[in-house]
Amino acid sequence: MQHPPDIAEPTAKGDFASFGFDPRIQQALAALGFDEPTPIQAEAMPPLLKGRDVIGRARTGSGKTAAFGLPLLERVKDSGDAGVRALVLTPTRELALQVTEALRSFAKQLPVRVVTIYGGAAYGPQLAALRRGVPIVVGTPGRVLDHMERGSLDLSSLELLVLDEADEMLRMGFFEDVEKVLAAAPDDRQVALFSATMPDPIRRIAESRLPDPIEIQVEGAALSVDHIAQKALLVPDRFKLDALQRVLACEPIEAALVFARTRAGCASVADELASRGMPVDALHGDLSQAARERVLLRLRSGGLRVVVATDVAARGIDVDLLSHVVNYDLPTDPEAYVHRIGRTARAGREGVAISLVTPREVGRLRFFQRTLDVKIGQMEVPSDAAIAAAERRRLISSVEAHLERKVTPGLEALVEVLCADDRDPRLVAGAALGLLAAERGLDLDAQKNDSPPAWARTAPARKHDRRRPEPGDEVELFLPVGKKRGVRPADLVGAIANEAGIEGSSIGRVTILDHKSFVRITREEAEQVLERCKELEVRGQKVPVTMARPRTGGGSSKPSRRFDPRRGKPKRHAKGKKARRWNQKKK
Numbered sequence: 001m002q003h004p005p006d007i008a009e010p011t012a013k014g015d016f017a018s019f020g021f022d023p024r025i026q027q028a029l030a031a032l033g034f035d036e037p038t039p040i041q042a043e044a045m046p047p048l049l050k051g052r053d054v055i056g057r058a059r060t061g062s063g064k065t066a067a068f069g070l071p072l073l074e075r076v077k078d079s080g081d082a083g084v085r086a087l088v089l090t091p092t093r094e095l096a097l098q099v100t101e102a103l104r105s106f107a108k109q110l111p112v113r114v115v116t117i118y119g120g121a122a123y124g125p126q127l128a129a130l131r132r133g134v135p136i137v138v139g140t141p142g143r144v145l146d147h148m149e150r151g152s153l154d155l156s157s158l159e160l161l162v163l164d165e166a167d168e169m170l171r172m173g174f175f176e177d178v179e180k181v182l183a184a185a186p187d188d189r190q191v192a193l194f195s196a197t198m199p200d201p202i203r204r205i206a207e208s209r210l211p212d213p214i215e216i217q218v219e220g221a222a223l224s225v226d227h228i229a230q231k232a233l234l235v236p237d238r239f240k241l242d243a244l245q246r247v248l249a250c251e252p253i254e255a256a257l258v259f260a261r262t263r264a265g266c267a268s269v270a271d272e273l274a275s276r277g278m279p280v281d282a283l284h285g286d287l288s289q290a291a292r293e294r295v296l297l298r299l300r301s302g303g304l305r306v307v308v309a310t311d312v313a314a315r316g317i318d319v320d321l322l323s324h325v326v327n328y329d330l331p332t333d334p335e336a337y338v339h340r341i342g343r344t345a346r347a348g349r350e351g352v353a354i355s356l357v358t359p360r361e362v363g364r365l366r367f368f369q370r371t372l373d374v375k376i377g378q379m380e381v382p383s384d385a386a387i388a389a390a391e392r393r394r395l396i397s398s399v400e401a402h403l404e405r406k407v408t409p410g411l412e413a414l415v416e417v418l419c420a421d422d423r424d425p426r427l428v429a430g431a432a433l434g435l436l437a438a439e440r441g442l443d444l445d446a447q448k449n450d451s452p453p454a455w456a457r458t459a460p461a462r463k464h465d466r467r468r469p470e471p472g473d474e475v476e477l478f479l480p481v482g483k484k485r486g487v488r489p490a491d492l493v494g495a496i497a498n499e500a501g502i503e504g505s506s507i508g509r510v511t512i513l514d515h516k517s518f519v520r521i522t523r524e525e526a527e528q529v530l531e532r533c534k535e536l537e538v539r540g541q542k543v544p545v546t547m548a549r550p551r552t553g554g555g556s557s558k559p560s561r562r563f564d565p566r567r568g569k570p571k572r573h574a575k576g577k578k579a580r581r582w583n584q585k586k587k
Contacts, residue, residue: 015035015036015037016029016034016037016070019037019045019046019049019070020049021070021074022073022074022077022110024077024109024110025070025073025074025077025106025107025109025110027109028105028106028107028108028109029070029106031108032105032106034066037063037066038062038063038066038067039058039062039218040056040058040062040063040064040067040216040218041063041066041067041070043056043216043218044056044067044068044192044216045067045070045071047214047216048067048068048071048072048190048192049071049074051190052190052212052213052214053190053191053192053193053210053211053212053213053214054068054191054192054193054213054214054215054216055193055195055198055206055210055213055214055215055216056068056192056193056194056195056216056217056218057194057195057196057197057198057215057216057217057218058194058196058216058217058218062218064164064194065098065099065102065103065164066102066106067194068088068162068164068192068194069099069102069103069106070106071160072086072088072103072136072160072162073103073106073107073110073112075159075160076112076135076136076159076160077107077110077112078111083133083135083154083156083157084130084134084135084136084137084153084154084155084157084158085135085136085157085158085159085160086135086136086137086158086159086160086161086162087136087137087138087139087144087155087158087160087161087162087181087185088103088136088137088138088139088162088164089139089140089141089144089161089162089163089164089169089178089181090138090139090140090164090165090169091140091141091164091165091168091169091171091172091174092118092140092168092172092497092498093116093118093119093120093121093140093498094292094314095164095165096116096117096118096138096139096140097116097118099138099164100114100116100138103136103138112135112136113129113132113133113134113135113136114134114136114137114138115129115130115134115136115137115138116137116138116139117130117137117138117139117140117143117144117147117153118139118140118143118498119140119142119143119494119495119498119499119537120495120498120499120537121143123540126143126147126152127147127152130147130152130153131152137153140174140494140498141169141174141177141178141181141490141494142174142177142490142491142494142495142539144177144181145177145180145181146539146540148180148181148184150540155181155184155185155186156186157186158185158186158189159189159190160189160190160191160192161181161182161185161189161190161191161192162191162192162193162194163178163191163192163193163194163195164194165194165195165196165339166178166193166194166195166202167195167196167197167198167199167202167335168335168339170199170201170202171333171335171336172490172493172494172497173489173490173493173494173507174490174493174494175201175202175205175490176488176489176490177488177490178205179205182205182209191209191210191213193206193210193213196335196338196339196342197334197335197338199335227345227351228341228342228344228345228351228352228353229350229351229352229353230341230352230353230354230355230374230375230376230377231352231353231354231355231376231377231378231379232354232355232356232357232365232376232377232378232379233247233354233355233356233357233378233379233380233381234357234358234359234362234378235356235357235358235381235456236358236359236455237358239455239456240328240356240358241269241272242453242455243356243381243456244258244269244273244326244328244356245273245276245278246381246382246387246453247326247354247356247382248273248278248305248306248326249382249387249390249391250382250386250387250390251324251352251354251390252323252390252393252394253305253306253323253324254321254322254323254324255299255302255304255305255306255307255321255322255323255324256305256306256307256322256323256324256325256326257307257309257314257322257324257325257326257343257344258306258307258308258309258325258326258328259308259309259310259311259314259325259326259327259328259329259331259340260308260309260310260328260329261310261329262310262502262524262525262528263284263286263310263500263502263528263532264524264528264531265328265329266282266283266284266308266309266310267282267284269282269308269328270282270308273306273308277441278305278306279303279304279305279306280304280305280306280307280308281295281298281304281306281307281308282295282307282308282309283295283296283307283308283309283310283314284309284310286532295307300321302321308328311331311336311339311340314340314343321349322343322344322351323344323349323350323351323352324344324351324352324353324354325340325341325343325344325351325352325353325354326353326354326355326356327340327341327353327354327355327356328356329356330355330356330357330358330361330364330365332364334367334368334371334372337368337372338372340353341353354379355376380452380456381452381453381456382452383448383449383450383451383452383453384448384449384450384453385448385449385450386450387448388442388448391440391442392442392444395433395436395437395440395442398436399433399436415428474508474520474521474522474523475520475521475522475523475526475547475548476511476518476519476520476521476547476548477496477518477519477521477526477529477530477545477546477547477548478516478517478518478545478546478547478548478549479492479516479517479518479519479536479538479543479544479545480515480516480543480544481515481516481517481538481539481541481543482512482513482514482515482516482517483512483513483514484514484515485538485539485541486539487512487517487538487539488512489510489512491538491539492510492512492517492519492536492538493507493510493519495536495537495538496519496521496529496536499532499533499536499537500528500529500532500533500536502521502525502528502529507519507520507521508520508521518548526547529545530545530546530547533545
């Protein structure tokens with residue numbers, strides 16, 4: 001008989017030594033500056049250390065990796081060659097790499113190896129690492145299942161299975177693979193499931209696979225976004241770039257993450273902002289890991305104020321100083337919205353989320369508000385005068401920050417020279433401010449218009465702005481591989497999402513026949529896939545991808561398997577009596 005999940009009792013905060021971790025782990029934490037556990041760490045680590053199953057609901061950036069990673073390392077710290085004892089499943093390769101990096105930093109003084117396995121990477125190094133023996137594997141569901149089916153990944157010794165960001169795995173169509181991994185793991189394995197949201201499919205798996213879990217929720221009931229100031233700006237599609245520039249120029253931004261829907265859109269927005277003089281860079285799937293790290297290093301060091309990213313590329317970003325998240329393209333569902341805006345307001349900081357909403361997306365925004373039970377306030381397009389005022393405030397803040405510093409002898413000597421002959425110090429300060437303003441391209445004396453731009457004062461939507469995509473806006477991609485090769489919908493969704501940088505939630509119906517498959521997608525994203533990927537890796541083999549010709553009903557006589565990540569589980573065409581009854585109804 002299954003028991004309802006226990007709700008964890010509040011745990012008094014202390015330091016990490018109070019959990020009884022191995023001294024080598026404590027030394028690594030001290031070197032990393034980990035002084036006090038976050039709420040999710042304080043609540044989740046005690047039951048995990050006792051071997052209990054845990055369901056954790058906490059927003060992105062709350063410290064989940066350490067919450068499961070430290071008990072994991074404590075468990076496998078003296079593994080030897082006992083096989084794979086811990087497996088961490090993540091939805092994307094970016095998050096898998098981030099989790100691996102974190103585990104290695106915590107285990108710096110332990111004789112523990114970690115291997116990362118994900119689609120799109122060569123099998124050779126992964127196979128070699130698994131053959132050598134490794135106690136910890138971090139990977140994406142599709143590639144993990146591939147290794148299991150090849151016999152290169154043996155889970156018979158598995159003691160702990162972690163599902164990180166389970167709702168994102170569900171949204172990307174990976175949950176069939178997750179269920180297979182869970183079914184293959186030993187019955188007595190421990191499970192830690194972490195998710196920002198808890199959709200019904202995840203809840204059902206938790207109830208069936210975790211007989212007596214402890215459930216931990218350290219965030220509010222409103223899907224963990226009520227701690228973020230949320231605003232929306234209604235703007236016609238053709239003026240979104242101008243609106244974005246005005247928002248970034250007016251808001252008191254330390255660092256901002258701007259979300260674009262596609263890789264092409266990400267690069268285009270970043271290039272346009274850079275051409276207008278803004279310190280900005282793009283983060284997308286085309287970047288190597290080294291280039292990605294350079295972008296994040298510039299962001300953390302303050303050398304970069306704005307990063308434009310896709311959902312897939314942003315997965316795993318961990319930068320505490322992000323003060324703003326801007327949805328240049330509104331996400332398709334509330335869960336994606338939660339994951340995006342959860343990038344700000346970390347470590348107790350305040351955060352702001354701003355969404356640029358076209359007239360045809362107003363209904364979707366209202367749906368987000370109802371689902372999340374939050375208020376998203378409407379903001380006005382910043383005027384020229386508001387932008388000028390913000391620039392003056394930043395100028396004053398820069399000077400005030402320097403006033404707190406000790407004046408060096410060299411500067412003091414220059415001040416004495418400039419103030420010689422009874423020169424008014426205010427004139428000297430004014431001249432210095434003028435030079436600084438000129439360097440920043442500011443005209444402090446110019447009179448600015450206090451009204452919004454002309455396009456924001458006119459009717460916000462014309463006919464083509466209110467138009468929803470026509471059926472002709474969607475096309476199908478063709479891949480010459482199907483059920484006979486064991487292809488599943490999640491294989492195709494995962495390949496496109498991970499290798500082509502397309503959001504899993506934006507991929508439409510997947511049709512799998514015996515020897516071929518079709519994936520419905522918008523024409524813009526299809527062109528993006530074909531531009532970036534002539535081939536996709538599906539179940540370990542390179543498969544060409546092309547634009548499908550319009551289908552006329554030919555093909556396999558067997559029923560095709562259809563799957564829509566936005567709707568749910570696969571369905572089969574009706575046949576036999578059921579089909580005849582359906583045809584009679586249509587007549």
